[in-house]
Amino acid sequence: MQIYKVGGAVRDRLLGRPVSETDWVVVGATAEQMQAQGFRPVGADFPVFLHPETGEEYALARTERKSGRGYGGFTFYASPEVTLEEDLQRRDLTINAIAEDEHGRLIDPYHGQRDLAQKWLRHVAPAFAEDPLRALRVARFAARYAELGFRIAPPTLELMRQLSRSGELQALTPERSWKEISRALMEPRPDVFVQVLLDCGALAELFAELQARLAGGDCTTHLLEALRECARREQPLAVRWACLLAPLADPAGDSTALAEAVNQRSKAPRDCQELALLTARFGPIAQHTGQLSAAALFDLLQHFDIYRRPERFEHFLDACQILADAALWGPGRCPTELLRSAARAAREVSAAPLIARGHRAAELGEALKRERFAAVAKVLADARL
Numbered sequence: 022m023q024i025y026k027v028g029g030a031v032r033d034r035l036l037g038r039p040v041s042e043t044d045w046v047v048v049g050a051t052a053e054q055m056q057a058q059g060f061r062p063v064g065a066d067f068p069v070f071l072h073p074e075t076g077e078e079y080a081l082a083r084t085e086r087k088s089g090r091g092y093g094g095f096t097f098y099a100s101p102e103v104t105l106e107e108d109l110q111r112r113d114l115t116i117n118a119i120a121e122d123e124h125g126r127l128i129d130p131y132h133g134q135r136d137l138a139q140k141w142l143r144h145v146a147p148a149f150a151e152d153p154l155r156a157l158r159v160a161r162f163a164a165r166y167a168e169l170g171f172r173i174a175p176p177t178l179e180l181m182r183q184l185s186r187s188g189e190l191q192a193l194t195p196e197r198s199w200k201e202i203s204r205a206l207m208e209p210r211p212d213v214f215v216q217v218l219l220d221c222g223a224l225a226e227l228f229a230e231l232q233a234r235l236a237g238g239d240c241t242t243h244l245l246e247a248l249r250e251c252a253r254r255e256q257p258l259a260v261r262w263a264c265l266l267a268p269l270a271d272p273a274g275d276s277t278a279l280a281e282a283v284n285q286r287s288k289a290p291r292d293c294q295e296l297a298l299l300t301a302r303f304g305p306i307a308q309h310t311g312q313l314s315a316a317a318l319f320d321l322l323q324h325f326d327i328y329r330r331p332e333r334f335e336h337f338l339d340a341c342q343i344l345a346d347a348a349l350w351g352p353g354r355c356p357t358e359l360l361r362s363a364a365r366a367a368r369e370v371s372a373a374p375l376i377a378r379g380h381r382a383a384e385l386g387e388a389l390k391r392e393r394f395a396a397v398a399k400v401l402a403d404a405r406l
Contacts, residue, residue, distance in 0.1 A: 022050040022081035024079070025105060025120040025128065031248045032116050035137055036169070045079045046108055046120065049101045059399055068099035071354035082108040106130045113155045114162065114177075115143050136174075142166070143174040152178040153189035154197065161205035164214035178221055195288035197253055198227065202287070207262040209252055210244040215265070215383050230279045234268040240349070244258065256339060262293040263300040263340045267349055270301040277301045294335065300324065307341045309352045311405070315398035318363060320396065326366045334364055359404050366396040 026109045030043040045056065050069060060070035060079060068081035083099040084107050105128060109118040115133040122128065131145050142162055149155055155325060159181060173181075183189065183364035205214040205376055216223035221242070225232040235241045244267070251261045280301040282295040303321050325334040338357045345355040372385065372391045 022054065023048045023105075023122070024244075025122055026119045027109070028112070028117050030125070031119045031121050032133070032137070035119070035134065036166075045077065045342055046082055046105065047079050048082045048103070048105050049109070050081060051101060052099070055079070056082070068097065072132055079366055083111070084220075085111050110146050111148065111302065113149060113152075113158055115141075115145055118145050140169065140171045141174045142171055142177060144177045144180055147180070149177070150183050150187075153184050153187075153193055154201065155202040155223060156181045156184045156190065156218075156232075157198065157205070160214045160217035160221075160223070161201055161208060162206035163217050164205050164212075166209045167210040167213040173204070173217065181217075181221035181223065185226055188224060189236075190226040195286060196336040199288050202227075203258055203262075203289075205260055206265065211265075212251065213260060215248060216245060228283055230269055230283055230305045231266070231302045234279075240268050243347045243349040247349055249341050250343045250347060254343065256343070258335065259290075259293045259338050260340045260343070262289060263336075264343060264349075266297045267300060267304060267340070267344050270305055270350070276305075283380070292333075296336055299333075299337055300344075303337070304341050304344060306352045307337075307360060308345055308350060308355050310356045313401070315394065315401050318401055319367075319394050319397045322364055322367055324366075328368055331364070331368070335361075356404075359400070363397045363400045366400045367393040370396050 025046050025048070026043060027046045028044045030040045030185060034038050052062065052070075055070045056062065059073035061073065063069040063071060065077070068083055070079045070081075071077070072079060081099040082103040082105060083097050084103055085097050105120055109120060109128075109130060112118040115136045116130045117133070118129075118131045119133040120128040127134065136143050142159055144155075144159075159173060159177065163171065205211060208214065215224065217373055218227065219232075219235070225233075235244065244265070246262045247267070248261065251264055256264075266280045266283055269283065270276050271279065277298045280297050289297070303324065306313070306317075306321065313321075322334075325337060327334045337358060338355070339374050342356040344350060370389065372389055375385055375388045375392065
């Protein structure tokens, strides 16, 4: 039995980056031998085990064969006869196909160190094109390492285009796609992720609605700038998702229909879905807050439940500011301080004086609403002086 450190832990150490988790591959062992040493199997059909003390993943060396559609359409073969080189050959990129033995010696049959030095994201073998998830993974790595100068090797990008044309991306489960998309949006360059999806044709397969909006014009440039600004300002995932779907806003029609369709298909978390829909509906309106009536401004605030969920409104303001700076909805700016002041004024209205005046139950609710409206109207009137 021989154990090697593999994948991201080796890659990131060579890049001088922090190593967050370590994966291991075991050559020359059986599942029975692993369990006899206290390793716990992760699943019945997958030769991966958890270390009894560290909890790190140890996988038996294996090969794989395409047997169906999608990410899960593979048959794995694990055996003591499978070599380290055979196991490394099934990996996606050469920079992820480097192993390290217990003495720190590197085993690099596919020249991953050379590609690290030359800053190439290059596939290991033609079988790369059998796994649709790899189009998303490579785009994510491009977003992670773009600022180090990494770019995708042209032959690898061509295989990604083949994957997009094959229809295999449609076979990915929404949950698996979302895992890659959400991680990519949180990388240092989420704009690079989207650009790569555009370049290889994957965006049209995953988000046809967004692809249609980005076709022609300057919308792509403005969206990419907004996503890059999200990373610069270290925005949370919900803000980045809202900015990604912002081009789907349609002030002339149902402003949220397209965003709702993408939300449902992607299985995004609830907070991401809600903020994306609110931004699509009210973002373009917010850029013209100074021209709104007091009633329209108050209605906007009410939709955000600013009294119980003030943080969601703050995220909306962050998204609107970024989108305005990127001019995604045309020239203009988002008067975030006016919106913030109006929300603060509404929240500061106390129910205590109204109760003291004898208001109760539904009558109290209506009185509170009137007072809050008056507070918002005053803020708006003062801003116009």
